[in-house]
Amino acid sequence: METKVKICGIRDLESAQAAVQYGADAIGFxxxxxxxxxxxEEAKHIIDQLPVDVEKVGVFVNESRDVMEEIAECGLTMFQCxxxxTYEFCQSLSLPVIKALPLKSKQDALKLDEYETSYVLVDSGNGPYRGGNGTTFPWEWLQGMSFPAPLVLAGGLHSGNVQTAIExxxxxxxxxxxxxxxxxxxDLEKxxxxxxxxxxxTK
Known part of the structure; x- marks a missing residue:
């Protein structure tokens, strides 16, 4: 089964359209x-010009439900928390949810069992932001584990290491x-x- 790809942190139409052209399954805002x-408003301008079958994911950190639902009106199809x-909070939202968890140790991966959301996302726990820090974690931590939801892998991935990460x-x-x-x-070439x-x- 082909691995899906989400390009996150999109802020302009050109990047979004390039990502879709080259095969992205999801765009993150x-x-x-x-x-x-x-x-x-900026997200809506981009979303309005993307194909229907591409997921439009809104990334939020400890935001209120009301704010998330109001922003979702721009055309989001998924929330990323x-x-x-909590799992209960994720369940209360109107759209499918990707629940993200930072991994600072192998033990942190056990927390994934608490979230039977549409996806669970694992990211490196190192860096100043909740995500997008460009740092990896030992992928071996996840080997042999089963999860209650399909797994999204993030954290320091680029064209040079992504195949090893997938394998x-x-x-x-x-x-x-x-x-x-x-x-x-x-970077469109990247x-x-x-x-x-x-x-x-290639396309």
Whole structure:
């Protein structure tokens, strides 16, 4: 089964369209404190011009339900909860949920059992932000584990290491942000190279 790809931290239409052209299955928009933060209006402008079958994921950190639902009106199809949100909170939302958990130790992976959401995402626990820090963790921590939901692997992934990550972890989806940037800005060639590395095809 082909590994899906989410390109996160999109802030402009050109990057979003390039990601879709090269095979991205999901586009992530960050509505939490981040250098990649986007407004509801900016996200809507991009989403309105993307194919229907591409997931539009809104990334939030400990946000209120009301704010999340209001922002979702821009055309989001999924929520990504990247804070201390409970399973009950995730269940109360109107859209499917990716629950993100940072891994600072192998023991942290056991917390994934608490979330039977649409996806669970694992990211490195190192860095100043909840995600998008460009740091990896030992993928071997996840070997031999089973999870209650399909797994999304994030954290320091780029075209040079993503195939090894997929072979080690066998995730349902791969998520990258800083791995397709140059000097903090989305790089179309890196987006293309990353998607080719995962999908093994050219367009």
């Amino acid at each position: 960050v509505f939490a404190a981040s250098k990649r933060r986007i407004s509801k 990247h804070g201390e949100e 080690t972890v066998r995730p349902a989806m791969i998520d990258t942000s800083s791995g397709v940037e140059t000097d903090g800005v989305k 987006i293309k190279a990353f998607l080719q590395a995962v999908k093994g095809r």
